[in-house]
Amino acid sequence: MRKRDSQWPRRKFITTGLQVGGLAVVAASPVNVFGKKPNEITAYTVGQISDMILKETGFKENNDTVDIIKAGNRDMKVNGIVTTMFATIEVIHKAIDLKANLIIVHEPTFYSGRPDERTWTGNSDVIERKLKLLNDNNITVWRAHDSWHTIKPDGITNGVIRKLGWNNYYAGENTFKIPSTSLKQLVKELKQKMDIEHLRIVGDKDDKISKVSLLPGAWGGVKQMTTIINDKPDVLIVGEVSEWETAEYVRDARALGDKISLIILGHAMSEEPGMQWIAEWLQPKLPGLPITHIVSGNPLQWV
Numbered sequence: 001m002r003k004r005d006s007q008w009p010r011r012k013f014i015t016t017g018l019q020v021g022g023l024a025v026v027a028a029s030p031v032n033v034f035g036k037k038p039n040e041i042t043a044y045t046v047g048q049i050s051d052m053i054l055k056e057t058g059f060k061e062n063n064d065t066v067d068i069i070k071a072g073n074r075d076m077k078v079n080g081i082v083t084t085m086f087a088t089i090e091v092i093h094k095a096i097d098l099k100a101n102l103i104i105v106h107e108p109t110f111y112s113g114r115p116d117e118r119t120w121t122g123n124s125d126v127i128e129r130k131l132k133l134l135n136d137n138n139i140t141v142w143r144a145h146d147s148w149h150t151i152k153p154d155g156i157t158n159g160v161i162r163k164l165g166w167n168n169y170y171a172g173e174n175t176f177k178i179p180s181t182s183l184k185q186l187v188k189e190l191k192q193k194m195d196i197e198h199l200r201i202v203g204d205k206d207d208k209i210s211k212v213s214l215l216p217g218a219w220g221g222v223k224q225m226t227t228i229i230n231d232k233p234d235v236l237i238v239g240e241v242s243e244w245e246t247a248e249y250v251r252d253a254r255a256l257g258d259k260i261s262l263i264i265l266g267h268a269m270s271e272e273p274g275m276q277w278i279a280e281w282l283q284p285k286l287p288g289l290p291i292t293h294i295v296s297g298n299p300l301q302w303v
């Protein structure tokens with residue numbers, strides 16, 4: 001017996017796009033992205049959809065890409081798509097309930113970005129049971145990571161910016177000039193607009209902020225610290241840090257008198273709006289196919 005109802009966190013999924021049919025979109029789009037009229041399409045396969053995303057994002061396939069199938073196969077006919085950050089067990093159950101058999105994720109499914117993602121631990125019955133759940137329900141998981149970061153502007157950052165309403169504030173690839181505010185007010189805005197309950201900072205709540213660098217996800221210490229050095233923001237907003245790298249750098253920089261703060265949103269929540277945006281971006285390209293975004297949420301609890 002699965003007891004997911006009691007565990008299903010509140011506000012944990014958002015529905016976007018069409019749920020059934022698609023007549024409004026059909027009328028607006030007589031020919032779809034495959035060059036076919038909707039009535040010529042019997043069903044899209046996983047391969048057709050993933051190839052289309054790679055093409056439309058301008059991503060050049062290479063042997064190192066992580067944008068590959070994690071479970072299932074490319075010939076499967078797709079009844080419905082779920083987009084999410086992580087194909088958690090809860091997200092998989094929700095996809096089953098929605099009768100959606102393609103889950104498009106941004107991050108790994110089996111806890112490693114490696115090509116041997118399913119076997120890297122040697123033996124793990126967590127991996128085995130998760131794979132069985134997917135296989136028993138004929139669900140394919142495909143990862144849209146490299147491609148969705150390749151599209152211009154970056155699909156993840158663009159999703160976050162749309163959510164924050166910062167579209168007019170671009171002052172560089174990852175840097176924004178926002179109306180002057182305090183660190184405290186900025187934290188409040190991020191929490192409200194991105195639906196984040198708790199986040200972490202290095203800084204003083206009264207710090208004045210107008211120049212912001214934004215790196216959702218886990219770009220690593222080198223990229224995070226060189227962004228501070230080169231762009232000189234008042235605050236760097238990230239998904240996650242290795243605590244011994246960027247967090248210590250900002251602590252020392254402040255102690256030496258620099259005007260720099262750090263906001264850590266949490267990895268999943270920091271990129272989630274980008275996977276909501278891929279659902280909205282996909283829907284007109286796949287008329288009639290139900291596409292639903294499900295928020296996978298933060299795995300960590302505060303105690």
Ligand SMILES: [Zn+2]
Pocket residue numbers: 106145149156216217218271
């Ligand atoms: Zn990412």
